[in-house]
Amino acid sequence: MKTTALLLGTALAALAAGAAQAQTSVKVGVMNDRSGLYADLSGEGSVIAARMAVEDFKAAEKGIKVEIVSADHQNKPDVGSTIARQWYDQDGVDAILDVPTSSVALAVNQITKEKNKIHINSGAASSDLTGKACSPNTIHWTYDTYALAQGTGGAMVKAGGDSWFFMTADYAFGHALERDTGAIVTKNGGKVVGAVRTPFPGTDFSSFLLQAQASKAKVIGLANAGGDTINSIKQAGEFGITSAGQKLAGLLVFITDVHALGLQTAQGLVLTEAFYWDNNDGTRAWSERFAKANGGKKPSMVQAGVYSGMLHYLKAIEATKGKDPTAVMAKMKEMPTDDPLFGKGSVRADGRKMHDMYLFEVKKPSESKAPWDYYKQVAVLKADDAFKPLSESECPLVKK
């Protein structure tokens, strides 16, 4: 009885607050993989993260009505494009969030530009989103292939891994990751001795691993993600590749992948992420709330990025008192970003969101004290070192 009264009161208060201010209503679409290999690291979890951002921002009290819709792009650019057009043209969606899978992200990036809407990408990796394919309507939020290459690639070369062989997922993302990492390796004095393009998605990587082994490279760079990475790491262990002295570099490994591999198989792997749930009190508190809503699973950096991006978008809407894409975008680039998950940061002219990246090493089973206690921090990459400097940018939006 008491709760009902309380709820009623809150509802009335919200209504009154809404009536007092001019109402802006925005519709945000969370598009990602909800059924395939990236469903765990994005999927429904990203929708939960977006909802949490709306709650934490107290959007209703500020006179902003937010509606969140979601869809499954099945990792197919054609499916993603169709959804994006439908959302923008018919359903009145103002912004699209998340969009893992670079090939789909590049398609959505293009459509968003055509329709002059807003795309805040958290899930995809290709650095082309803020490079040659950059758009005034896109922000690339969480990470990119350049930062991953800087983090893991740079660290491996410095540790003596100066010859590389790439196993590359044969699509936009894999190619970008191979290119960016190759550049970092060469820049740091190493060399790339070979690469093999593997069909995506794949199951058996033993044949490619054997080619990598025959190359005698010190490091095998896994320019792939999700199930492909899991299978490659599992099979590399099996074929004695790691025990024979070659090192594996998981260029894009998410915490959900480590969870799927198990610490026994994943231990010692060095990887780069933008976010880890156990980083500080802020991330721990948020992640706990998130896990409660997500069946006990901790957030991935992609999901954390959706939260952070959504929050910044809402702040810009509040500041501009409207949802005009050009004004909101300008505001988002002008305002510094600040949230408990990524700390303070900014959005650059090319659409790159700037924050620190972290180099982690996967713990041994004996070091892990609790479920999801997987990483120990090896190094922090300052934002300016992690992401491609504007001076090297291929983005036409950057004035040089």
Place this chain on the structure above:
Amino acid sequence: MFELLGIPPQALFGQLLLGLINGSFYAILSLGLAVIFGLLNIINFTHGAQYMMGAFVAWMCLNYLGVNYWAALLLAPVIVGFTGVVIERLFLSRIAHLDHLYGLLLTFGLALIIQGLFRNQYGSSGLPYQIPDALRGGYNLGFMFLPTYRAWVVVASIAVCLATWFMIEKTKLGAYLRAATENATLTQAFGINVPLLVTLTYGFGVALAAFAGVLAAPIYSVNPNMGADLIIVVFAVVVIGGMGSIMGAIVTGFSLGLVEGLTKVFYPEASATVIFIIMVLVLLVKPAGLFGRAA
């Protein structure tokens, strides 16, 4: 050192051996499909999901019941085979008199439902399953490092394939089975319980898929989509071998594994498509498949 087709023979042998290992999975899976198609005339699209269930049941056995790999190798096929029996009794037996297409749609729908349920429960990125201790490590063959577990996969699958072939082609039970395939009404007239035979055959075919699933669990990612990715290839294998041909399924399974292995060396980008190219060629030249009888 001489070279064969531009690559050193050592590398070639290694790749051929790997192809044989992958072929083992194709062989067991296509064998199950062929057995089911032979007697039930049903194109079992649930096969991939049942392969996945095999791997998951092995994981569940280990994590919920503490049952190890070896026991799971027997237990998982029995459990999943039993679910197959239930599916046959509940659904397939009702549409047995209808066109192939109904069975295909039904089993395809079931596969989607099963995958969805597992995804909902366990997520999409998969679960860890370790190689049993006895099969860890490997042999250095000079031209490659052969993990003990892979060698075991080849041995186990060849044994299972040959045992199945023997049972169907050389035993009395197999004779009943073949008779029922040829003419069900007449076989029943001789006092043989054909509906029971049909149910058990489906259960057996499904158990084969689950067996392959357990074999795959320690080396491939155990996730709800693992079967969906594989099953399309396996269907192509069955089409190439000839629908319903037991030996055809086995031989084609292994040989296509080899072809795929070679493609991974010479033109890796095409390794996912090469089997389908062969399928098209075979269908053009021999529509009934390499080992199939013309209808």
